[in-house]
Amino acid sequence: xxxxIRVIFAEKTRALFLDASAFFAISINFILIILILTKxxxxxxxxxxxxxxxxxxxxxxxxxxxxxxxxFFTKDSAFLLITNTKxxxxxxxxxxFVEELFxxxxxxxxxxxxxxxxxxxxxxxxxxxxHTFESxxxxxxxxxxxxxxxxxxxxAAVIFAGKEDSDRYLKKFYLPLAQHLVNFEDIxxxxxxxxxxxxxxxxxxxxxxxxxxxxxxxLICLSFTTMIYFGSKGYKSxxxxxxxxxxxxxVKNIHSQLFKTLIFQTMIPVLLMxxxxxxxxxxxxxxxxxxxxxxILDLSIALYPVLNPLPTIFIVTSYRKAVIDLLCCRxxxxxLSTAEVTNQMATQPMASTL
Numbered sequence: 001x002x003x004x005i006r007v008i009f010a011e012k013t014r015a016l017f018l019d020a021s022a023f024f025a026i027s028i029n030f031i032l033i034i035l036i037l038t039k040x041x042x043x044x045x046x047x048x049x050x051x052x053x054x055x056x057x058x059x060x061x062x063x064x065x066x067x068x069x070x071x072f073f074t075k076d077s078a079f080l081l082i083t084n085t086k087x088x089x090x091x092x093x094x095x096x097f098v099e100e101l102f103x104x105x106x107x108x109x110x111x112x113x114x115x116x117x118x119x120x121x122x123x124x125x126x127x128x129x130x131h132t133f134e135s136x137x138x139x140x141x142x143x144x145x146x147x148x149x150x151x152x153x154x155x156a157a158v159i160f161a162g163k164e165d166s167d168r169y170l171k172k173f174y175l176p177l178a179q180h181l182v183n184f185e186d187i188x189x190x191x192x193x194x195x196x197x198x199x200x201x202x203x204x205x206x207x208x209x210x211x212x213x214x215x216x217x218x219l220i221c222l223s224f225t226t227m228i229y230f231g232s233k234g235y236k237s238x239x240x241x242x243x244x245x246x247x248x249x250x251v252k253n254i255h256s257q258l259f260k261t262l263i264f265q266t267m268i269p270v271l272l273m274x275x276x277x278x279x280x281x282x283x284x285x286x287x288x289x290x291x292x293x294x295x296i297l298d299l300s301i302a303l304y305p306v307l308n309p310l311p312t313i314f315i316v317t318s319y320r321k322a323v324i325d326l327l328c329c330r331x332x333x334x335x336l337s338t339a340e341v342t343n344q345m346a347t348q349p350m351a352s353t354l
Contacts, residue, residue, distance in 0.1 A: 014071075014298070014299075015069060017299065017302065018065065018066050018069055018302055019066055021062070021066070021302040021303060021305075021306050022062045022063065022065060022066030022302075024306045025058065025059070025061075025062035025305035025306045026059055026062050026063060028306065028309050028310065028313075029055045029056070029058050029059040029062070029305065029309050030059060031313070031323075032051075032055045032309045032312060032313055032319075033052055033055045033056065033059070035313065035318075035319045035322055035323070036048050036051050036052050036055065036319075037052065038322075039318045039319055039322045040318065041254055041318055043250075043251060043254055044254070044258075045123070045133075046119075046133040046134055046138055047119060047120075047123065047133075047258065049138060050112075050115065050116060050119060050133075050142075051312065053112065053142060054112050054116070054265075054308075055309055055312075057105070057108060057109070057112065058304075058305035058308060058309065059305070061102075061105050061305050062305040062306075064098055064101065064102070065102070065301075065302065065305075067088065067089045067090065067098075068083055068088050068089075068090070068095060068098050068099060068102070069083070069084075069087055069088070070082060070083045070099055070102060071083075071294070071298055072280075072293075072294035072295070072297045072298045073170075073174050073177075073189070073291070073294050074280055074283070074284065074289045074290065074291060074292075074293045074294035074297075075173055075174075075289055075290065075291055075294075076195070076284075076287050076288070076289060077192075077193060077194040077195040077196075077284050077285070077287040077289065078166070078169065078173075078191070078192075078193050078284065078289065079191045079192050079193075079280050079281065079284040079289065079294075080166075080170075080189045080190065080191035080193070081099060081102065081103065081156075081189065081190055081191050082170075082174070082187055082188070082189040083095060083096075083098075083099045083187070083188050083189070084182050084186050084187060085186050085187070085188055086182070086183075086186045092188075095188065096188045099188060099190060100153050100156045100157040100190060101153065103152050103153060103155070103156035103160075103190065104149035104150065104152045104153035104156070105149065106152060106273070106277075107145075107148045107149045107151065107152030107153075107219060108145045108146065108148060108149035108152075109269055109273070109304075110148070110219070110220065110223040110224075110269075110274075111144055111145035111148035111149070111223060112145045113223070113227055113262075113265065113266055113269070114222075114223045114226040114227050114230075115141055115142075115144060115145060116262055116265070117226065117227045117230040117231050117234065117262065118226065118230050119133055119141075120230070120234045120258065120259060120262055121230040121231075121233050121234035121237060123255070124234050124237035124238050124241055124255060124259075125233070125234075125237040148219060148223075151215065151219060152216065152219065155212045155215050155216055156190045156191075157190070159208055159209070159211060159212035159215070160190045160191050160192055160209065160212050161190060162189050162190065163196075164199075165196040165197060165198055165199075165206075166189075166193045166196060167184075168197075168199075169193070169196065169197070170184070170187070170189065171184055174187075177291065192209040192210075192212060192213055192281075192284065193206055193209055194206055194209050194210065194284060194285060194287065195287050213281065213285075220274075227266065231262075231263075231266075234259065235259070238255060238256065238259055241255060242256070253317070257315050257316050257317060258316070260311075260315050261311050261312050261315045261316060264311035264315070265308055265311055265312070268304065268307050268308045268311070269304055269308065271300075272300040272301065272303055272304045272307070273300065273301055273304055276293070276296055276297045276300050276301075277297060279293060280293045280294070280297060
């Protein structure tokens with residue numbers, strides 16, 4: 001009885017944490033979108049649409065995450081994303097699709113960062129390819145993250161789909177952890193399961209999970225290679241830009257702010273998503289994973305859409321000033337014209353001299 005109460009309390013605490021994270025994530029990203037559309041420097045150009053793109057993605061991600069409340073289950077060679085479709089606000093079929101969509105969002109996030117690094121390098125170096133981010137051509141760039149997400153979704157929905165042997169493992173190890181508070185018929189799970197046992201208890205290698213992992217790791221390596229390559233070239237171009245006397249301090253300052261923002265926006269998902277997921281992949285691969293890895297990943301991923309927009313708000317000067325003015329209820333002071341100053345001086349008595 002006590003253990004059941006403890007599990008219920010832990011689940012309610014987790015649900016409260018996810019609800020709070022989603023509330024702040026949606027609110028902060030909504031504010032950021034308004035700031036980007038209304039307070040962006042004119043020199044920002046097409047980059048502001050990329051910023052809106054990622055902010056809108058994080059807003060949608062947070063909303064779907066709290067509506068679905070999926071959980072990670074990691075043990076031995078299992079690395080599974082599980083949803084109790086009874087707790088989802090969506091019908092069962094839509095709930096299953098949304099869970100697969102979360103895996104696609106993981107690929108979308110990495111591809112968006114790669115596109116940001118490419119744009120920053122092109123802008124800093126005044127490369128001739130910069131014009132490809134203008135007008136309708138920008139849509140073509142935005143299709144790359146969607147295509148990447150589509151591949152991740154295919155891997156999750158088809159290659160990482162559950163099978164009879166993995167279902168038997170979940171019944172044996174996952175349901176007891178949930179203290180039988182969920183019915184197996186209401187569970188939908190996806191993810192790699194590297195080593196399984198058949199109905200006779202004989203162990204075998206689940207090669208299809210290795211194939212799906214190979215595809216996923218290839219996409220991860222492609223995204224990170226792109227970020228490292230264009231990030232290093234962008235840093236070199238920014239250093240050269242800062243040394244030019246023909247470029248105004250205002251332009252230099254904006255480029256510096258945006259580059260710093262991009263670095264922080266890369267560190268946050270790396271620390272909260274990529275490193276925990278990589279550790280879980282490795283431990284699962286060697287058949288030594290534990291439930292704690294899934295619990296950590298479960299909470300860290302929920303924090304990602306909350307923290308990721310903050311560097312943009314606090315580093316970009318125009319956004320930071322707008323937020324401070326709003327919080328402090330400051331009114332914008334409009335300078336008086338010469339005629340107004342003269343009129344006020346004429347109507348006010350002169351101060352006596354000491």
